[in-house]
Amino acid sequence: MRVLIVDDDAWFAESLKGCLSGFEVGIITAADDIFPAIEQFRPDILLLDLILSEQNAITFLNEFASYDDLQTLRIFVLSSAAKDFDAKTLTDFGVEKVFDKADFTPQILEAAI
Amino acid sequence: MKDAEGNFEIPALVAAAHELKAPLVLLRQLSLQLQNCDDASRCAEITRRIKLTSERSLRLVDGLSKTARLEDAMFELKPIMINGVVNEVVSEIQPLADALNQEIRVKSRRRSVVVGHLDLIRTVLLGLLDNSLMAGTAKNKIDISFSAGREQLVLSVRDHGQKIDRKVYRSIMSNLGHGAVGVPDRPLSSGLGLFVATRFATYMKGSLSAVCHRRGGMTFKVSLPLSRQLELF
Numbered sequence: 001m002r003v004l005i006v007d008d009d010a011w012f013a014e015s016l017k018g019c020l021s022g023f024e025v026g027i028i029t030a031a032d033d034i035f036p037a038i039e040q041f042r043p044d045i046l047l048l049d050l051i052l053s054e055q056n057a058i059t060f061l062n063e064f065a066s067y068d069d070l071q072t073l074r075i076f077v078l079s080s081a082a083k084d085f086d087a088k089t090l091t092d093f094g095v096e097k098v099f100d101k102a103d104f105t106p107q108i109l110e111a112a113i
Numbered sequence: 114m115k116d117a118e119g120n121f122e123i124p125a126l127v128a129a130a131h132e133l134k135a136p137l138v139l140l141r142q143l144s145l146q147l148q149n150c151d152d153a154s155r156c157a158e159i160t161r162r163i164k165l166t167s168e169r170s171l172r173l174v175d176g177l178s179k180t181a182r183l184e185d186a187m188f189e190l191k192p193i194m195i196n197g198v199v200n201e202v203v204s205e206i207q208p209l210a211d212a213l214n215q216e217i218r219v220k221s222r223r224r225s226v227v228v229g230h231l232d233l234i235r236t237v238l239l240g241l242l243d244n245s246l247m248a249g250t251a252k253n254k255i256d257i258s259f260s261a262g263r264e265q266l267v268l269s270v271r272d273h274g275q276k277i278d279r280k281v282y283r284s285i286m287s288n289l290g291h292g293a294v295g296v297p298d299r300p301l302s303s304g305l306g307l308f309v310a311t312r313f314a315t316y317m318k319g320s321l322s323a324v325c326h327r328r329g330g331m332t333f334k335v336s337l338p339l340s341r342q343l344e345l346f
Contacts, residue, residue: 009135009139011139011143011162011166012138012139012142015139015142015143015145015146015159015162016142018146018149018150018155018159019142019145019146019149021149080131080134080135080138081131101138101142102134102137102138102141105145
């Protein structure tokens with residue numbers, strides 16, 4: 001199963017990749033690179049941070065919602081600011097589940113999948 | 114950080130909590146990875162990152178606690194040779210720059226003496242350099258320079274991070290020192306660090322300002338009063 005991590009903290013993303021054994025993992029650190037990475041890497045799951053450089057995740061989710069051919073991609077939000085966002089707003093954009101970085105483990109993702 | 118009645122300002126506290134959460138989250142994640150690591154060189158790299166991340170957090174907490182003591186006027190101002198402080202600070206933050214594959218260059222060598230407090234100047238400079246490192250990417254260069262006018266020395270830290278939107282820039286400038294505002298286009302930068310730097314610069318009868326560059330990056334400038342003691346000789 002392919003997981004694409006979108007997080008501008010490269011150390012966090014690399015460390016998370018190191019913990020996700022059993023998955024094929026790609027990393028994107030800039031919001032502008034998400035769509036090209038989706039086309040190239042063809043992930044099954046997107047682990048998306050909410051606060052990114054250049055563009056925030058809501059802008060991406062808005063655009064994502066308009067592409068019918070991408071709706072099989074499962075999106076999970078993984079963010080330190082998870083509790084600051086309205087979960088319903090995120091699920092309206094197609095986010096399957098919201099995780100807080102403070103207590104996230106790979107087992108939690110496996111259970112969610 | 115306290116209002117007129119001596120109560121802690123809530124927005125600053127909330128911002129501090131947010132900012133301190135990020136490195137703690139990273140430390141937790143790195144330690145999870147270290148638990149399952151069986152490659153010696155990989156483990157060494159994770160350990161290095163844990164050390165650097167915890168040092169960053171400690172600097173932030175240290176700066177914050179000093180801010181709370183400013184009102185008690187516990188920091189005596191005296192002549193400080195700025196060159197020595199700059200070199201010392203660059204040495205201290207060099208491991209983080211190396212880990213991020215970025216270069217810090219000191220562009221001025223002229224000996225200058227300012228009136229300030231050594232610890233506060235160090236904290237300001239460390240905060241600005243930390244911001245610049247977090248805003249940059251691998252192979253980025255950060256330039257430190259200073260120039261002396263008649264009354265003030267201006268210490269500049271120029272990074273080549275991404276371009277800042279003009280609205281964001283105006284928001285930063287209007288909020289400097291008034292609240293721990295984040296830098297929206299630079300999530301890894303420390304709004305709290307800028308807040309602390311502004312307070313310290315003001316305490317030392319100086320100021321903090323910033324310029325954003327059309328091709329990307331920002332220059333943060335700290336002005337400090339020049340010492341006139343040397344004029345007596």
